[in-house]
Amino acid sequence: MDHDSGPSTLSSQEDEGSGSTRLIGAHMPTAGGLKNSLTAGLEIGCTAVQLFTGNPRQWSHPSLTDDEIREFRATHEQTGIPFLVAHDSYLINLAAPAADVLERSRSAFRGELERAHALGIPWVVTHMGSHLDQGEEEAVKRLITSLKEILEETEAEGCTAGVALETTAGQGTGLGWSFNQLGDILKGVGDNPRLGVCMDTCHVFAAGYDIRTPEAYRETIQKFDDQVGIRYLRVIHTNDSKKGLGSRVDRHEHIGMGEIGMEAFSLLLNDSRLLHIPVVAETPDAQTMHRVNVARLRRLAASGAYGIVVTAQLFGHYSDLFPGGTVDVLLPKGAVVNDLAVALTDLNPALSDLASHCRFAIADDLVDGTTALREGCTVAALPPSSGG
């Protein structure tokens, strides 16, 4: 943690810059069309939007039409929301003991990744399934096999959307609530730029990891780093909890209004290691309260003393990955070009070959990976060219 310099040392301009650049948003409803999640998200100040790309309580989805895809992408470009993430169907259990459910789940999850890829959504968040009292160890093995197979199969089809495994509350027979088990699952699947983790604050807390005080937060994040790895973190679900520490019950509450309380969210949003990681609220009463929760998170993010805002300008096919081909990234002070490349890959696994494929430039100078970045600078990523 690195929040030793207080808000008093910041100019109001820096405050605003950091607060508005931070990728903050909510899970937005898609009633009336997927693209409505984006326009509604923009309306309440989201710079990150999570959505279901299908009905989360159904197995089968009619495949997206070309028109739907085009409309969604056009709306994405218009709204300019830098970060999107999909959440998979609740029915999917990639660790299911029953062969037919397992096969159905694998097929449905391939569909989730394919839909996300078609819509230009870089990550799909999924829960890690349940063992249903049929043997936890075997269930973990099945989950690892599912993930390996699905990543391989979809990669062969050119899919770049990645899987973010969500920490769970440990309700019922759900897998992946302990950091150690999540770490084992990641190791089992093996390193892959399309594999990451989504941390849910409510779930972590319900699973027994305290984050309510600076000491508790530090200890929990240290444990997460040791047993899972901060480098795997791609999205944070910022939810307060209706239930107590270690309750193993998953009930989301408005930011600061539950058992976790405001300080934990302030600590999280001002952790210099996590500045570029998008945060998404999945709190109740979307229609009325998402606006309030998003504003609350943004205020907490703007209150800290941290970071520099760097604009990445992408060319060639990379320019299709963000609205307008550019994205503002919040990085810790002292960050260099290579740190920007890593942060960009965290935001979209389709950028994992950026550093090996591109030259980087600041204004009219080519720069290397160790070049220091300054507040407000624009870094251009230049793939092999094709003029003439």
Next chain:
Amino acid sequence: MMAYAYIGHEAIDKSALEKRVVTVEDGAVCTFVGNVRRHSRGREVAYLEYNAYLPIASRTLQEIADEAEARWQVKLAVQHKIGRVELGEASVVIVVASVHRAEAFDACRFCIDTLKEKVPIWKREVCPDGAFWIEGEEALPASKAD
């Protein structure tokens, strides 16, 4: 003397470019015109779209043109269009004027070859059923259609 090098959205006027460099001292004028063609690696092309990272592209093109002038003792003008370029339209024109033809040919060839290798300009081929980014030897499907 500094060569003329320009990258911009304007249509390229070949004769205006020739007027910039050709004098009565020149026995040879070599003009290369890079045109947008209908077929590219098996795909039918509707039109092309070029974009550039101008801070480096403009400087690099100028350096290439100056180097060609100095090496072969010629006068050179080069212009590259960015934005939408239609079938049959020129995306790039290079004019080299010199006393004798050998230097003009060599300088012209050097200029187009080095431009393709070094100047950060990218083309997007828009085809009837989708678009492709061309990056070096690779053609990558573009996710935004037109």
